[in-house]
Amino acid sequence: MSDDHMRTTVPEAVAAVLGWPVAHSLSPRLHGFWLREQGIAGTYLGLPVAPESFGVAVRGLAAAGFRGANVTVPHKLAALRLADEVDDAARAIGAVNTLVFQPDGRILGRNTDAYGFMANLRQAGVDPQVGPALVIGAGGAARAAVHALLVAGCPRIYLTNRTEATGYALAESMADDRIIVLPFNCLKNMPDDIVLLGNTTSLGMAGKGVLDVDLSGLSETARVHDIVYVPLETPLLRAARQRGLRTVDGLGMLLHQAVPAFRAFFGRDVAVTDGLRAHVLGGK
Numbered sequence: 001m002s003d004d005h006m007r008t009t010v011p012e013a014v015a016a017v018l019g020w021p022v023a024h025s026l027s028p029r030l031h032g033f034w035l036r037e038q039g040i041a042g043t044y045l046g047l048p049v050a051p052e053s054f055g056v057a058v059r060g061l062a063a064a065g066f067r068g069a070n071v072t073v074p075h076k077l078a079a080l081r082l083a084d085e086v087d088d089a090a091r092a093i094g095a096v097n098t099l100v101f102q103p104d105g106r107i108l109g110r111n112t113d114a115y116g117f118m119a120n121l122r123q124a125g126v127d128p129q130v131g132p133a134l135v136i137g138a139g140g141a142a143r144a145a146v147h148a149l150l151v152a153g154c155p156r157i158y159l160t161n162r163t164e165a166t167g168y169a170l171a172e173s174m175a176d177d178r179i180i181v182l183p184f185n186c187l188k189n190m191p192d193d194i195v196l197l198g199n200t201t202s203l204g205m206a207g208k209g210v211l212d213v214d215l216s217g218l219s220e221t222a223r224v225h226d227i228v229y230v231p232l233e234t235p236l237l238r239a240a241r242q243r244g245l246r247t248v249d250g251l252g253m254l255l256h257q258a259v260p261a262f263r264a265f266f267g268r269d270v271a272v273t274d275g276l277r278a279h280v281l282g283g284k
Contacts, residue, residue: 012040012041012042013040013041013042013043013067013265013266013267014042014043014044014045014065014066014067015031015042015043015044015045015066015067015068015069015070015261015265015266016044016045016046016047016061016066016069016070017044017045017046017047017069017070017071017072018047018048018049018054018057018058018069018070018071018072018075019046019048019049019071019072019073019074019075020048020049020050020051020073020074020075021048022046022047022048022049022072023046023048025046025072026254026280027044027046027070027072027258028044028045028046029279029280030254030255030258030276030280031044031258031262031265032044033275033276033279033280034262034266034268034270034276035266037270038266038268038270040266040268042265042266044265047061047069049075051074051075051078054075054078054079054082055078055082058079058082058099058107061101062101062105062107066101067100067101067264067265067266068098068099068100068101068261068264068265069098069099069101070097070098070099070258070261071096071097071098071099072097076095076096076097076140077094077095079095079096079097079099079109080094080095080096080109082099082107082109083096083099083107083108083109084106084107084108084109085106085107085108085109086108086109086110086111087108087109087110087111089110089111089112089113089114089115089144089147090109090110090111092143092147092174093111093113093114093140093143093144093147094140094143094173095111095113095140095143095144096109096110096111097110097111097112097113097257098110098111098112098260098261098264100264100265110260110261110264111144112257112258112259112260112261113140113141113144113253113257114144114145114147114148114151115148115256115257115259115260116144116252116253116254116255116256116257116258116259117141117144117145117148117227117253117256117257118148118149118151118152119252119256119257119259119272120225120248120252120253120255120256121196121223121225121248123252123256123272124223124246124248124252126196126223126225126248128148128149128152128153128154128196129152129153129154129155130195131155131156131193131194131195131196132154132155132156132157132158132191132193132194132195132196133149133154133156133157133158133194133195133196133197133198134157134158134159134160134182134186134190134191134194134196134197134198135149135157135158135159135160135198135200136160136161136187136197136198136199136200136201136211136213137161137199137200137201138159138161138163138166138167138169138170139200139201141200141201141227142159142161142170142200142201143170143174144200145198145200145227146159146170146174146179147174150174150176150178150179154178154196155178156178156180157178157179157180158180158181158182158186158191158194159171159179159180159181159182160181160182160183160184160186160187161181161184162184164181164183164184167181168181187211187212187213187214188212188213188214189214189217190213190214190215190217190218192217192218192219193219194218194219194222195219195221195222195223196222196223196224196225197213197215197218197222197223197224197225197240198224198225198226198227199211199225199226199227199228199234199236200227202228203228204226204228204234204235204236205228205230205234206230206231210235211234211235211236213236213239215239215240215243215245216243218243218245220244220245222245223245223246223247223248224236224237224240224245224246224247224248225247225248225249225250226247226248226249226250227250227253228250229249229250229251229253229254232249232250232251232281233247233249234249234250237249251277251280251281252272252277254280255272255276255277255280256272259271259272
């Protein structure tokens with residue numbers, strides 16, 4: 001059987017999300033919605049890949065004709081090391097969440113988390129240039145959020161983390177004097193000039209404990225954002241809503257970060273819509 005004949009038996013376009021575990025990932029449901037909407041003869045799979053097998057698995061997928069792969073916990077640092085080229089966002093954030101396989105064999109590493117973070121805020125009407133933001137956390141999601149805010153022209157970013165040294169390490173690696181690290185107890189007495197409060201930790205996620213924050217000092221025009229989306233309304237967002245503050249949930253970041261990945265894998269521009277949100281949340 002010729003190579004050409006074998007190639008025609010493979011679906012037109014195949015991509016995947018790699019994680020360990022990966023069964024919880026919403027990405028196959030998300031990309032599957034767009035594939036059907038666009039009428040693309042393609043497939044998007046969720047593939048469990050153990051950390052010790054990551055490099056072999058990625059190169060095997062590339063050799064098998066996959067268009068690329070999203071990567072989630074715990075593979076984002078390994079993906080950064082494996083990629084032949086990385087974009088500016090991935091370099092600044094120190095992690096790759098999207099691998100794009102090129103016809104010549106090269107593997108391109110991208111980070112779309114910062115894009116997803118900012119697109120979610122902009123869709124909710126948040127302008128990061130209006131005033132300072134306070135980012136809670138210093139992990140990978142915090143790095144993406146801080147990078148996105150810096151690029152978008154946020155005038156000042158307060159950063160706080162339970163382990164203060166990790167917060168200082170993040171600020172030092174970003175090398176931008178707009179970042180100011182505050183002690184974690186600032187959440188009991190927040191700066192009164194912030195226009196955006198963003199939680200990038202897992203606190204508030206089902207089974208992960210609650211973030212203890214005093215929102216009374218926030219301006220009534222401030223927005224409160226939580227990257228957690230299980231539950232969709234976290235205790236932080238509920239407290240903000242009860243105080244009359246406008247909120248931004250975390251599902252939008254997941255949806256928006258997938259837009260450039262879908263374009264890279266399947267060659268189409270897609271949009272984050274109410275229909276997509278309903279589908280990903282389990283609607284029809």
